[in-house]
Amino acid sequence: MSNILWLASYPKSGNTWVRAFLANLIADTSDPLPLAELSNYCKDEALPDLYTSIAGQPSTELDVARLCALRPQVHARIAASQPGTVLVKTHNLNGSFEGHALQNPDVSAGAVYVVRNPLDVVLSMTYHFGLTLDEAIERLESEELATQNDELFVTQILGSWSTHVASWADMAGPDIVVVRYEDMLEKPIKAFGKIAGLAGLGNNRKRLQRTIEYSSFQNLSRLERRDGFIEVSDKTKRFFRKGRANQWREVLERDQVSRIVNAHREQMARFKYIPRGY
Numbered sequence: 001m002s003n004i005l006w007l008a009s010y011p012k013s014g015n016t017w018v019r020a021f022l023a024n025l026i027a028d029t030s031d032p033l034p035l036a037e038l039s040n041y042c043k044d045e046a047l048p049d050l051y052t053s054i055a056g057q058p059s060t061e062l063d064v065a066r067l068c069a070l071r072p073q074v075h076a077r078i079a080a081s082q083p084g085t086v087l088v089k090t091h092n093l094n095g096s097f098e099g100h101a102l103q104n105p106d107v108s109a110g111a112v113y114v115v116r117n118p119l120d121v122v123l124s125m126t127y128h129f130g131l132t133l134d135e136a137i138e139r140l141e142s143e144e145l146a147t148q149n150d151e152l153f154v155t156q157i158l159g160s161w162s163t164h165v166a167s168w169a170d171m172a173g174p175d176i177v178v179v180r181y182e183d184m185l186e187k188p189i190k191a192f193g194k195i196a197g198l199a200g201l202g203n204n205r206k207r208l209q210r211t212i213e214y215s216s217f218q219n220l221s222r223l224e225r226r227d228g229f230i231e232v233s234d235k236t237k238r239f240f241r242k243g244r245a246n247q248w249r250e251v252l253e254r255d256q257v258s259r260i261v262n263a264h265r266e267q268m269a270r271f272k273y274i275p276r277g278y
Contacts, residue, residue: 004079005199006103006111007042007089010164011147012124013116014181015089020215021192022087025201025208032214035223042087043078046153050074059154064146067154068100075104085109085200091147091156094167102157110175112195113168117182117273118161118260119248133256141263162267169270180271182245188212 007022009015016038023041024033033041048059054073055062062070079086092102094111103111118140125136139145140161149155158164172178177198183191192212193203213219248257261268261278268274 002079002107002109003084004075004086004088004104004107005109007087007114008094008111008168009091009114010116010121010158010161011091012121014114014184015091017181017184017215017217017220018112018114018179018195019087019089020220021195021211022199022201024214025196025199025211028207028211032219032223035220042089043081044089044153045071045075045078045092046090046147046156048151048154050077051154060149060151062149062154064149064155064157065098065100067149068097068102068157071100071102072104072106075107079104079107087199091158093157093159093164094171095157097157110198111168111177112198113172113176113178114184115165115169115178115180115271117245117248117271118264118268119252119257119273119275120181120245121161122256122260123247123251133252137256137259137263140260160263162264165267165271169267185245 007015007018009018019038019042020033020035023038026041027033027037051059051062051067051070051074054070054077055066059067075088078088090103094113095102122133122136122140125131125139126133129136131139143160143163145158145160147153147156147158159167168176169178175198177194179191179194189205189208189212193208196208197203252260257275258278261274265274
């Protein structure tokens with residue numbers, strides 16, 4: 001059953017924003033959905049339960065290769081969990097690890113990939129993961145980067161920012177839509193309309209506008225202040241920070257900007273992220 005629509009991104013690039021939009025669009029309620037209800041509309045392929053169930057032992061005891069070998073079975077179970085399109089979050093790059101596909105092609109119907117300026121990704125990473133700016137910049141460059149395997153999530157394979165972006169963007173087409181985070185801010189009807197269209201959720205402009213408002217950073221921040229949010233890091237107090245573009249201009253030193261641009265020039269140029277003078 002090829003019914004998984006992947007909601008993919010490098011970490012801190014807008015994945016939760018897209019999930020909130022699609023959940024609110026599907027729910028079509030008179031008020032914004034509480035953050036705790038987002039998981040009712042979107043699965044997460046990195047949650048440990050299915051890996052533990054299939055392996056017959058705690059996922060925290062499994063190494064990366066074993067976890068990746070289990071992914072096709074995990075994805076097949078997710079696909080079979082409900083009829084029709086299943087929205088599934090992933091931070092994995094689009095590819096394989098030691099011969100094991102990171103997305104099961106037999107159950108994959110398409111993907112929404114959100115890309116964000118790495119100059120701003122670095123800032124969000126420092127806030128969310130408790131890193132220094134230079135540590136975050138190093139992570140963006142690392143081809144060996146993967147998330148940790150713990151009680152909350154199994155390991156996801158990231159690679160460098162450039163490798164991650166290229167792995168998805170090179171496959172763009174009718175079934176894989178690439179959306180810039182910045183366009184979601186500046187051209188929301190067009191950007192979110194593309195996402196809704198791929199998900200088969202229609203193009204009613206009034207409903208689209210209402211859903212964009214429901215899932216705005218202002219609303220998401222308000223809901224987090226009211227109810228909390230399970231995805232907040234233990235390194236910070238809030239998941240939703242500012243959500244603006246070009247925050248890097250207020251924080252990064254020129255040499256830090258140069259380092260990021262030099263490491264990721266090809267993909268940054270592809271998405272018009274290179275600042276003038278670099």
